[in-house]
Amino acid sequence: MADIAISNVTKSYGKTAVIHGVDLAIRDGEFVVILGPSGCGKSTLLRMIAGLEEISGGTIAIAGEAVNEKEPRERGCAMVFQNYALYPHFSVAENIGYALKVAGVAKAERMRRVREVAKSVGLEEYLDRKPSQLSGGQRQRVAMGRAMIREPKVFLFDEPLSNLDAKLRVQMRLEIRKLHQRLGATSVFVTHDQVEAMTLADRIVVMNAGKIEQIGTPSEIYDRPETLFVAGFISSPPMNLLEVTIPVRGEAHAGDIVISTPAFLAGKPGAAAMIGVRPEHLEISAQGRFSLQAEFVEKLGSVQLVHGSFAGRDFILQCPATQPVAAGQRLLFDIPAAAMHAFDPATGARIPKVQPAGRQNEPVAA
């Protein structure tokens, strides 16, 4: 069991910097998911923790000890790879037990522990098979077993579910979460899939272009995105964004449309802002002050998404599946002020809301 302290870590390949000064403190036993689009540096960061990539600058410490100069095997980490990275000429048992064999554990003891681990990942009957004779899910389990048998201080997962089909992915996600609850080892999980991030994480680290955009619990990330990037990246369907100007406090103009923002914007009147609101927070009602012409409708079973354009931008409304909506129909809706997020379009930073008198349920920004 160990905490991981990452301070001011940078990575560059030649002159190309891919990670620009990342600070992150992962607590002992925590499950942290690093989430970001392809090429944001999340896998590189994970591989630096593992010791598979050199650290260009800054320090990474595991259990209070800097590991920059340590070999992967000295760091006490185990890793599950995206393509499983099983040893193709070894049986399942040999794959799982390889770390013990290298460590010189006697054969009887090794086999006992291999069986124990195989049982806990449901592979007892496959111990003699070669990886090529297993299905994708089973290979994934072998990779997990191989990581578990070392009883590592830290588990590292590099997009381990992205090669599985959708159903198996959900199932393995649950198993990884259960495994973490049982073993309690510090875990770092890299993914580009926000559903995986939301369901697995104690805390999510959202990365973009080599920088950390936000660190927080899944609900913090969802309820209070700190940057425009996080707002746009988290949740599907994505957040609706509107470019507005603020002529007077409490009012925002998007073209001809005037949106009232009672609890709004510490910023100066006259400034430009981006207002974001999630499709699921829009209130559809016959008394709505805004209207949107449905261009097409996506039915997702329990809900449906109505796509259209509002104030010159693509806009999505979410409404219950029971409500009859057809393409071409005009829908009336309201934007509740409490559900609005605002960002500075230049820096992408969140613009804090002003706490109005009498409203206590809005978080106050520092």
Add this chain to the structure above:
Amino acid sequence: MDRRATFKSTWLAFALIAPQLILVFIFFYWPAAQSLFWALTLEAPFGGATQFVGLQNFETVFSDKLYWNSVRVSILFALSSTTLTMVMALLLASFVDRQLAGYRVYRFVYFWPYAIAAPAVGLAFRFIFAPDAGFVSSINKVFPNLWNPALDGLDAFILIVIANSWKMIAYSFIFFLAGLQAIPRTITEAAAMDGAGVLRRLWDLQLPLLAPTFFFLLVINITESFVDSFGIVDIITGGGPARATDLMVFKIYSDGFKGLDYSMAAAQSIVLMVLVVSLTFVQFRYVEKRVHYA
């Protein structure tokens, strides 16, 4: 999977394989048949009467002590040269695979020796290792007479092994490097996470996964050292001293074209051919079974 192409007319199919068949016929089957014919006859050196003698030429060859000497030398040569070649090639390939400093340059440079004709290699090594004037002669200044391939049979043997390996390493190097790079990097990384060091990974993972390449190179190298070493021997040692480097393929040449005994040379080439074919057969039949194709 059925990957056979089907042709509507057999005529077209034959037309397409004809060039290859004609080449193989002219350059292999015809000379081989001619050798077999000569091996069974007594051939006059300047043409003329041929006399059919059955297996008598073979009997003469097999009762010749000098022939058995050349068989022994050839086998030793094949074993030492193949071992040296494959060990060095694997070593160099794993250095380049690990991307040690300058690997981009070495990747190219290591292949060049293979592009040099064997006699040219022989000539270069003859100069470099000349006991009186060569680069290596300085060792004789410190230890007089330690190195003299012109007089010492063992020195001469070592010299042709080195020269042949130097040329053949290039070929094996390319195959080993390709084989190593075909192993997914994450497998090596997973082993590193599992605690295996560089040598352990080489032994447990890379070598077993290279087994098909290893087997292929074994067959090629042994065959080449039996049949393709003529140029080097001819230029460097001429079979001497005292027949210490008298390889089978060289003896065929010297008996046939210098001794003008075509029948004996033909019988020997038939023996060499049968030997190489059966070695390859044995290798495929028995060794290949132990190879995991991943």
